[in-house]
Amino acid sequence: MxxxxxxxxxxxxxxxxxxxxxxxxxxxxxxxxxxxxxxxxxxxxxxxxxxxxxxxxxxxxxxxxxxxxxxxxxxxxxxxxxxxxxxxxxxxxxxxxxxxxxGDNAITTDVIEVKGQRISDKQRQAALTVETLDAIAIKETPAANFYDGLGSLKDVDLTAASLGFKIVNTRGFNSTNPVRSLQIIDGVDNQSPGLNFSLGNFLGASELDVNRVNLVVGASSAFYGPNAFNGVIAIETKDPFLQKGLSAQIKVAERNLIEGGFRWADALKNKDGNEWFAYKLNAFGFRADDWVADNYDQVFDTEVPATNPGGFDAVNRYGDEASSSTDFGFLRTRPGLGHIFRGGFNEIDLVDYDSQNLKFGAAFHFRLQPEKTLESTELLLTSNYSTGTTVYQGDNRFSLRDIQFFQHRVELRKRDNFFLRAYVTHEDAGNSYDPYFTAIKLQEAAKSDGAWAGDYSAYWQSVVTPQIRNLEGWPSCFPGDCTLAEQDALQRDFLAMPQNAVLLQEFHNDARQAASLERGINSQDEFVVGTDRFNRAFDSITSTLANEGGTRFFDRSALYHLHGEKKFDNVWTPNEDSRLEVTVGANGRLFTPDSRGTLLLDTMGRNIDTWEVGAYGGGTLHLNNRYKVSASLRADKNQNFNLLFSPAASFVFTPNPSTTARVSFSSAIRNPTLNDQYLFYNVGRAILLGNIDGVSGLTTVESVRDFSNSGNSDDLVFFDVDPIQPEQVRTLEVGYRSTVFEKLYLDATYYYSFYQDFIGFNLGVDLGFVNSQITSAQAYRVAANATDRVTTQGFSLGANYYFARYFSLNGNYSWNTLNTATDDPIIPAFNTPEHKYNVGLSGRDVPFSLLGDAVSEFGFSIAYKWVDGFIFEGSPQFTGFIESYGLLDAQVNFEIPKINTVIKIGASNILDNQVFQVYGGPQIGRLAYLSATYNWKRK
Missing domain, CATH: 2.60.40.1120 (Carboxypeptidase-like, regulatory domain)
Known part of the structure; x- marks a missing residue:
């Protein structure tokens, strides 16, 4: 006030x-x-x-x-x-x-993809592939919001793990925890301090305040720093000095979606009539019924099929995973028992699907020399807050509930000259928890796996086995008139008979029901979803911290960052058409993790605060307005790792204003995340382990299986894992852009990337022995580097054709492939379709007179996206094949000038194809929407 x-x-x-x-x-x-x-x-x-x-x-x-x-x-x-x-x-x-x-020699631009020269100096120096979504394109994208609209750009993979959590990746290694992509908003890293990656636009900017999104594709650490590995998503918000007034939006859609927001910006003038102070206020709210993850097929590549009468391991059912204590194999004393599985709990019964998101922001800009207007040095003070509930998918599916983020920035800058920027990000995990582990805890609270399997087996032996042996057709040679091999064969054949298979399923249902009831000490009835008893147990488990017997996270980590940069124009001018520009900068960052041991090894007073610093410099030599040669070098030092360098160089040839050819060499580093270094998290079947110090004495999973079959200890294979090291990539890229016949715009790119010390994980088992007998076994998934070099390559082509003044036909195609074929145990998780393409038709400012002066013009766009099938590698639970799919999006928009309002009607996935974009996630269907956006420009 x-x-x-x-x-x-x-x-x-x-x-x-x-x-x-x-x-x-x-x-x-x-x-x-x-x-x-x-x-x-x-x-x-x-x-x-x-x-x-x-x-x-x-x-x-x-x-x-x-x-x-x-x-x-x-x-x-x-x-x-x-x-x-x-x-x-x-x-x-x-x-x-x-x-x-x-001038008529302008380079043609696309409605959806703004190409060529509408990019910043920094991006032009990098000479990389750049895709851009500007304010006009945001208005006209057929997607439900601007962030989803990025999915239509060339080289981009957009995947949805839920309505509130969308992930953008480029050039392979697509992941639901996108550690190889950097997202910045006005130069501020948008990552979660504890997780070390961005949660999409859940913590981002309001659409009303987005001026443009520049997507820099490829390795670009030279200017953006570590983690600008495969790409940078640079979101630029609106300047309150330049874009004043009131904007408001309301949107309604299927799945009970409703969202709204407003933006207000204004500037004050001093006594000389010069604007000296500007401010903007933003608010955004969203809620919807999230997509439901209900894939009950058997987990990919598991041995027990869904037809197994004793159950199986389903993708979105948790607590039903395979266990050695529930595998009875083939027992003559318990015919038909075989491999049994606990019932588990479906994700829909464990997850809060009421997706919500609230974002508030304020920015205050001060011109220290108001008379210089745009050339004035400015002081910026900004603050942003976001909170909400959504489902996040990483190694497990996680329910992020009431999560909060605070981000504050102070910056001194002069446009295209220098900036000094400091910011801090704080997070609070709120009431977030792990549904997967919650299911396991609920079952353990009723009965241990061993006790449950024992009760199941006892019921089978005492009740079911006699019934099976009394069935008509039971082999008459039992017990002593045929050999054991003959008994085995006859018994298997008998149980496989169709009428007996149905009975066998009924017997298993009865045994499962009996095992679910209280029996003996430390045992009670299983919890039934929807009952008060279930709700009390569920609330107790999810409200108790993970290291205290529950499944709730504690995370109040923070990130502190300081960054300065200075540009020098015309350092050297050999002639009036040539010049040398130089840019130098440096940054420092401090992570202060605080998980109280629920995620990281920050227990018993251990300090795992981590700092990193970096410095860079580069120059661009412009020669006769036709040639541009750029080179840069960045050095980065992380507290736990050696000094590393990221060189880059490029050559750009512009024979005429509408054509550009380029060749570049770029590089990037990725420091291991806090999870890679300090993680300690039990996901049920294994403990996920960071690896800052190395791990020794593990046994390969395959050799443990061999030993269990042979009993020969010589079959055990032991190995050590070296401490984790930073990942590095080097990329060679060539590209060509041109406008042909004044109406056709073409953009082609080819790249080849070399990855060294690729970060993945090793699987191993820590065995305990007494007198050469295994007494304990704990599985670990340890962060590790690949020993082999990993290489990828790809090609992309974009084309835009303009006709009849108002219309544009556009399309793009991308090919990406992982070249490396190796026996290295590190799983690369490329997770990228080899082929994908987008085609679209759009119209802008098309005359429309049917409604008189009420609506003078309208716009529309229709886009089709096709994605090739591919293997998605996540955790063992969430690894599987994503089928090929196609999505059709469409929208129409028109402005009502008298009330300064744009109406937009559209739908994403208009044909309602039910598709998986990430394995283990929900099927994504149609989302039809209607929005109204009011804009009043203050002059």
Missing amino acids: LLIQYMKLSLCFATLVCVLFCGTLCAQVTLKGKILDGTNGDELIGASVLAKGTTTGTVTDIDGSWELTVTGLPTILQFSYIGYSPMEVEVTSLDQDLNIRL
Whole structure:
């Protein structure tokens, strides 16, 4: 309230100043207009307008409009936009038409993918593949929101683990914990401090405040730092100095989805009429019934089929996993018992599917030299808060419930010159828990696996076996008139008879029911979903910390970051068409994990705070406006690892304004995450173990199986795991971009990547012995590096064709493959379709007169995406084959000028194909939506 009152007083003061100094201000003139593409009439966002010979200037708004106050007429205005010929116009009258069309040699841009030159200097220096979704494309994407719209871009894999958790990956090694991609918002790392990766847009920006999203594809550590490994998702929000006013949106959709948000931005002027302070306030809310993970097929590549009468291990049923204590094999004394499985619990009974997300943000911008407008040094203070409930999939499926994130930033910057940025991110896991382990705990609370198997077996021997032996057709030669081999064969054949198979299933159902009841000490009836007794046990387990007997996480980790960068233009100018630009920078970061031992090894006073620092420098030499040579080098040092270097170099040839050819070498490093270093987490069948110090004395899983069959200890194979090391990648890339016949835009890229010390995991067993007899066995999954070099390669092609002034036909194709075939036990988890493509048709600002002046024009887009089938490798529970699928999205939007509102109607997956995008996740169906977005621009 104090801030709002201050703003009101400041506005009143500014108005009073205007009145008192009317004699000065009346000599000023306010000019207005638009800047358009000279070829197709598209509005250009962010184009520059400058009063020649002064520092007075502005940039265009989302619709290409601009407004500038000058000291008087006549004056000369300079109009410019990257990739277009600049223009100077002398303004002599207020009635002069100032709708400017910049040069006809402009590079054609796409509605959905903004190519070529609409990228930042840093990205152009990297000479990598860059895909962009700008404000216009966000409005016109047929996806339900801007983040989903990234999935239509070339080289992008977008997967949904739930409605609230979407993951963007590029160039392979797609994962539901995307540690090889970096997501930043206005230069601030959006990662979770404890998990060390971004949770998609769950913690991100409100769509109303997103100006554009630049997706840098490929290794790019040189300027972005560690973890910019396979790509960078750089989200840029709107500047309150440049984009003022009120925006509000409401959206309703299937699955009871409702979301809404608002953005308010304004600026205050000083006594000289210069804007010195601007602020923006954002709020966003979302809730929906999440997609349900209900895949009850048997876990991929397991030996026991779904037809087994004693049960099987289902994908989204937890607690029914295989166990040696429940495998009775073939017993003559218990015919038909075989391998039995506990009933487990379905995920739908353990997970909160009421997906919610709330985000609030505030930013305050101060111009320290207001008279210089855009050239002024600025001080920025920002704060963001987000909270919500969703389902996250990693090694298990996790219910993130009431999770909270706090992010605060202070930054001093001068556009395209320097910045000094400091920020901190805090998180609180809230009431988040592990449903998989919750199922196991619920079963253990009723009866141990051993006791349950014993009760099941006892019932079978006392009740079922006599009934089986009395069935008609039971082999008459039993017990002594035939050999054991003959008995085995006859018994198997008898049980396999169709009528007996049905009876066998009934017998198992009866035995399962008997084993579920209380019997003996430390035993009680199983918990029945939906009962008060179940709910009390469930609440108790999920509210108790994991290291205290429950399944709830504790995570109040934090990340502190400091980053500075300086650019030097025209360091060397051999001639008027050539120049050398240099950029240098450095950063430092501190992680302060706090999981109280529920996730990490931060118990008994152990301090696992971790710091890392880095420095970089690079230059770009522009030669005769046709050649550009860039080189850079970055050095990074993590507290626990050696100093590493990330070099990069590129050559770009521009024979004419519409064609670019490029070749580049880039590199990146990925420091092991906190989980890779310090994880200690029991997921039931194994303990997931970080590996900062190395692990010794493990036994291979295969040799333990051999030993169990042979009893020969010589079959056991022991091994050690070296301490984890950073992962490194080197990439060679060539590309070509061109506009053909003024209407067809082409963009082609080929890359080849080399991975060293690829981070994955080893599986092993720690055995306990007494007198050469195994007395205990604990399975571990240990973070480890591959010993072999891993290589990948890929190719992508994008094309956009513009016709009939309003329409665009676009498409792209990507091919990615893992070359490496090795016996290395490290599982690479490439998780990427070899082939995928997108095709689409869109129309923008199409004239529409059926409703008179109410709606003067409309836009539409329709897009089809096809993804090739592939193996998705997650944890053993969540590894399996993703079938090929196709998705059709469509939307139509139209503006109602009288109320400044855009109506958008559309649907993603309009044909309602039920598809898995990640194994173990839900089937994703149609999501039809209707939204209304109000925009009032404050001048």
